[in-house]
Structures are given as C-alpha cells and as structure tokens.
Amino acid sequence: MSDAEQPTDDHVPGDDEFEPIQVFPEAEEMDLRPGADNCYKCSTCDTNCPVAEVDDEFPGPKFQGPEQWRLKRQDDHDIDDSVMKCSNCMRCDSACPSEVPLSQMHNTARAEYVEENMSKFSREYWRNRMLSNYRQLAPLAATFPRTANFVMGLSVTKWMGEKVLGIAGDRDFPEFAKTTFREWWAKRGGNATSRERAQEARAERGAEVQNEDKRIAYFHGCYSNYNTTEVGKALVRVFEHFGYEVMIPEQACSGTPMFANGMLDDARRAAETNVRELSAAIEDGADIIASCTSCSMSLRQEYPELFDFDGTEDVAENTWEAVEYLRVHEDLEGELEGTQVDDTNFAYHAPCHSRNQGLDGQTMEVMSAIDGVEAEDVGDSCSGISGTYGWKEENYETSMKIGEEMFDHMEDAEATTGLTECPTCSMQMEHGTGYEIQHTLQVLEAALVGTELEEA
Numbered sequence: 001m002s003d004a005e006q007p008t009d010d011h012v013p014g015d016d017e018f019e020p021i022q023v024f025p026e027a028e029e030m031d032l033r034p035g036a037d038n039c040y041k042c043s044t045c046d047t048n049c050p051v052a053e054v055d056d057e058f059p060g061p062k063f064q065g066p067e068q069w070r071l072k073r074q075d076d077h078d079i080d081d082s083v084m085k086c087s088n089c090m091r092c093d094s095a096c097p098s099e100v101p102l103s104q105m106h107n108t109a110r111a112e113y114v115e116e117n118m119s120k121f122s123r124e125y126w127r128n129r130m131l132s133n134y135r136q137l138a139p140l141a142a143t144f145p146r147t148a149n150f151v152m153g154l155s156v157t158k159w160m161g162e163k164v165l166g167i168a169g170d171r172d173f174p175e176f177a178k179t180t181f182r183e184w185w186a187k188r189g190g191n192a193t194s195r196e197r198a199q200e201a202r203a204e205r206g207a208e209v210q211n212e213d214k215r216i217a218y219f220h221g222c223y224s225n226y227n228t229t230e231v232g233k234a235l236v237r238v239f240e241h242f243g244y245e246v247m248i249p250e251q252a253c254s255g256t257p258m259f260a261n262g263m264l265d266d267a268r269r270a271a272e273t274n275v276r277e278l279s280a281a282i283e284d285g286a287d288i289i290a291s292c293t294s295c296s297m298s299l300r301q302e303y304p305e306l307f308d309f310d311g312t313e314d315v316a317e318n319t320w321e322a323v324e325y326l327r328v329h330e331d332l333e334g335e336l337e338g339t340q341v342d343d344t345n346f347a348y349h350a351p352c353h354s355r356n357q358g359l360d361g362q363t364m365e366v367m368s369a370i371d372g373v374e375a376e377d378v379g380d381s382c383s384g385i386s387g388t389y390g391w392k393e394e395n396y397e398t399s400m401k402i403g404e405e406m407f408d409h410m411e412d413a414e415a416t417t418g419l420t421e422c423p424t425c426s427m428q429m430e431h432g433t434g435y436e437i438q439h440t441l442q443v444l445e446a447a448l449v450g451t452e453l454e455e456a
C-alpha cells in the first residue's frame, strides 16, 4: 500500500458531521406506486391494448404507465395528453406478467393531466364532466322520461350534441325508464335508503323475503336505476327466489366514468358515499352485489387502489358480481336444470371488466344448464365503447373499429338475442348489429321465476 493510500491520523472518525449521499429523492417526492418499477418492457400490455391495436397514434399502456412515470420522476415532465385516449378497459392490468398496476397509474396520470393541463373552460372538459356525471343529470330526465326520450331521439338534438359538446351524433341516447328502479322498489314496499330505514322497511314488508342469514345489499348503479330497470328487477326476483333478503342502500355512481375521464375529485366524493352506505349494510349482515361488472370492478379494485376511507377494504372484500355470488353460494346450475325460456339463441359478449375479475366464462356455463338454450361466445375482443370513451366524437370511429370483430362474430352466431353484463357494451352490441340485448340476470329470471309483464 502506498503512502497516499494510508489512512491519516488527521482524520478522527466522529469529528466531522456525517453527510449521507442522497441516493433516493425525499420521500414525499418519490413515486411510491407499488410495482411502478416492476416493468421489464416486455410490451405484452401493448399487444393486448384494443386502442393501440387500431389507433397508430396511441402510444399504448407501457408508455402511459411505467414510462410516463419514469419521465415524470426524472424532470417533472407534464403528463402526455394521449392518456385521455386510454379507454380504461383495464385489459392491460391482467395482461401484465409483472403485476404492474397499469390502470391505477393511468387513473392517477389522467387525474393529474385534467387538473394541471386541461383548460377548465374547454369544451372537452365540460363534455367529459357531463358524461362522467350522468348520475347528476339523469334524475332530471327521469322526472319527464317521455319528453326526455322524445327530445333526445331527435336528429337535431344529436346534431347539436356533436357540434356543441362533442358527443358522437351517430349514437342513440339510451331511453329513460318511465319508472326508475328505486321508485319501483319503493312502491313494492322496500323504500330502504339507509341502514335504519332498511330495518324499518324490512319490518314493514310482510310479503317480501326477510332472512337475517341470507341478506344482500344491491348496488344497482346508475344505468339499472334510470334506464334498464328490468335488470335491477330481475336481480331482486332471482335473489328472492333463492331466499335472500334484498336491501337497496343509498348510493352514488360507482365512479367508473369519473376514473376514465380523470375526474378523481368527483370519484372520491361518490366513493365516500358508497363506502359509508355499503359498510353500514355489511355491518347489517349483507354482502354487496352488483349487476354491472364495471361497478363491481370499481368497488373491488379501483377503490382500494385509489382511496383509503374507513371501510374501503371491507367493501372491496365483500363485493360480488351477481351471477358469481349465486354460483359460489347456491347450486345455480342445479336449480336451472329442467327450466326453459322463450328466447333460446344467444350471442354472448364477456365485457373487459368481467374478464379482469375472472368472470368471463360463467355466463356460458350457466346458460348451458337451461334446457334448449344455445349460447355462443362471440370471442374475447373488446366491444370498443368502454363506458364514455365511444361516446366522444373524436373516439367514435376508433370505438367502432375496435368493435368490428365482435360485430362480425355476433352476426356469424345467427342468434336471436345478444347477451352481456355491461350496460355500455350492451349499447355498442345493439348499435353495431341491431340485436336486442339482454343481461344474464334477465335470462335467469325468465328461467327461474318467469317474467312479470309491466310497464318499463
């Protein structure tokens, strides 16, 4: 060892202050998203992204997720506006072999983009705000459903919607039911809007099922309440057939359209209401059941990823999709044996959000238990509408291109009716093929209970 390398006696350890080298930035500056650094750039997510498949300008989930966050961490890059082109189908989540939380990263990035880079005076902002807050606008239309349906069906309304707001004029607005699901429920005697009122309502309802050992709280979401009320009614009748006491807690939108549009503050407010009300129902002995696969996805995955209200995890752990619940807790297929329905030929599309929950095969298995029913799975492609995505003028063509594979398979299936569990997939299936579309629960209702004839 040379002299130069010898330690000198001048340096007394402990005499001078220890100055650690800053290897990581300060904790508050760090991106602590779990799994953000697990990406090893295999591009599997990109090859599974339906938007990237048909839109060459969309950089894909790998860029939207890990790469964008790396850029941001390096020099506080603005979030790229292409994040608004992600449809939030969440297919990339299940495609990633490294469990990178892609959709969580997209949701956070979108919220940051809207907050910091999107003008609050722009048409895009107000259009997105309207689309994602359907729950706020629907009660007005539902008060005058005939007038609303007439006005929204006019071609001049669609033309104005496209020119003024940027809502795709080629789409048909969904019809509002003449009686909302909650009005129907109240007339039936179950006007349960909170835990206490639910208890009172149960006591009042002599004719309805009361069963403290088998109790569910139905999260009907916006669409089953204002539009396809027959889905909510089918759920009630099917669960009552199995002896369940049904509660209908107070609830807000699940937040799905808000996540997709970067309206995270709106989503947080809605989630806070839902977690509070659904936690009370769980305390009351109920499991939470959704008929829409995007609603169950939101309560199960997006809430715990993005929020930490008291009860969030509890709600996530106790939430089920309706058919999934019946298959786990009841002998659904056994009960269906020997039953029959009028409509027997179905073309089934599994929504992306049902795939994400591992539920994509269940409807086909359940249908095969009903005598004479022929159901054909129309493949694993995305329908292309993805909630509010396909309603935007600038996304309409892409949305229809994504849906082409499903439309072709539906036409080849030569069925009489389309079948799915997602309300917006249902709109796209009908729009692209002209098929009448039903929810799986409606077929179960027809097989197990029979369909009640009444005004929608």
Ligand code: SF4
Pocket: 038, 039, 040, 041, 042, 043, 044, 045, 046, 061, 062, 065, 066, 095, 096, 097, 098, 099, 100, 102
């Ligand atoms: S699939 Fe996962 S690991 Fe592969 S590139 Fe995408 S995020 Fe990275």
Ligand code: SF4
Pocket: 048, 049, 050, 051, 052, 060, 061, 064, 085, 086, 087, 088, 089, 090, 091, 092, 093, 102, 103, 106
């Ligand atoms: S959520 Fe869907 S559209 Fe968005 S990046 Fe992932 S796969 Fe693509």
